[in-house]
Amino acid sequence: MEKIKVMTLFGTRPEAVKMAPLVKELEKCEVIESIVCVTAQHREMLDQVLELFKISPNYDLNIMKEKQTLTGITTRVLEGIEDVLDKEKPDIVLVHGDTTTTFAGGLAAFYKQIKVGHVEAGLRTFDKYFPFPEEMNRKLTGALADMHFSPTTASKSNLLREGVDEETIFITGNTVIDAMEHTVEENYVFENNRLNEINFEDKKIIMVTAHRRENWGEGIKNICEALKEIVEDNKDVELVYLVHLNPIVKDMVEEYLGNVERVHLLPPLDTKETHNLMNRSYMIMTDSGGLQEEAPHLGKPVLVLRDVTERPEAVEAGTVKLVGTNKKAIISEANTLIRNINEYEKMSRAINPYGDGNASKRIVENILYYFNMRENKAEDYKCE
Ligand code: UD1
Secondary structure (H helix, E strand, O other): OOOEEEEEEEOOHHHHHHHHHHHHHHHHOOOEEEEEEEOOOOOHHHHHHHHHOOOOOOEEOOOOOOOOOHHHHHHHHHHHHHHHHHHHOOOEEEEEOOOHHHHHHHHHHHHOOOEEEEEOOOOOOOOOOOOOOHHHHHHHHHHHOOEEEEOOHHHHHHHHHOOOOHHHEEEOOOHHHHHHHHHOOOOOOOOOHHHHOOOOOOOEEEEEEOOOHHHOOHHHHHHHHHHHHHHHHOOOEEEEEEOOOOHHHHHHHHHHHOOOOOEEEEOOOOHHHHHHHHHHOOEEEEOOOHHHHHHHHHOOOEEEOOOOOOOHHHHHHOOEEEOOOOHHHHHHHHHHHHHOHHHHHHHOOOOOOOOOOOHHHHHHHHHHHHOOOOOOOOOOOOOO
């Protein structure tokens, strides 16, 4: 029997985390030949994830450059992948989410008339520039895709509104929850010893990440100033800020928070360390999308340092709150959660709007269905 050739393509850390469980599931399937191609839009941050999940890519385009531009990434992905597609001729290319690798990879496959499967499809803010360029990347990838793997009912509805054929949309849950089943451990001992020295029991540890393009400049400055005031006004609070390697972000954060007491600036950690840090923290402050999905699973309140989110499910469920980047607003919302135990407890319920750990399995089953190797679609994921 001829196997279905499935090429998984990704390049940044968050894509890798969310594609890794899917690669593992594809590898398990006897009627699928799984090929992994990484663009390495991120280098170190990608390699950490590949190592953790023991994935050795068949192709590595190694495109990352210091201070790369969006045009540079797009053209290097397009050019780099052409030969790989010509050589392998996959039946379908799977891309994930909303990065420039995602869009350029989908476009390259389309140019070769190869089917495109979009994992984490249908997230929208409906604001072209927020987040930039991700909102446009996911819309454009949606336009290129033949199979749409939506994590939730809400993301499926967004696609239906855009006129996508319902037959091609599959609600699977988010694969990040699959990844967390492998990474989160009780009594975890960190590899980074600075984390083992932190007193998670007696201090309120706030985990922070912030690096989005639309927050560069004024946004990051406001966030840093607010964080400084929060930690100075609350002696029982310590901050662990995982600082992205992007030099535009890194330089600014170090300037504002480099020498502040009870602020720990750490380089990006690998996924297992990050998930376990989150699990031990009191709360999360972030402009990341992925953390908004991961934290509710662990029952950790999240203050989102953005004005809009493409992940309304956890906001509706009450574990995630949109705060924006206004300094006063950040301080006020953080102080409420730090000082008011009732408010804290209201937000710290573990919920699972984003998945049950079986998203990758559903995606593989739906690929088999699409290529006539299985009679029925996988049953849609239903939020509990
Ligand atoms: C990218 C994605 C964003 C995603 C984010 C996750 C785009 C346009 N942006 O943003 O959607 O949320 O990844 O982290 O696709 N760098 C390193 N080593 C690394 C990674 C980055 O040195 O391992 C530095 C390089 O100088 C690089 C810069 O960071 O030029 C920016 O990387 P880039 O992928 O362009 O943008 P991100 O801000 O990481």
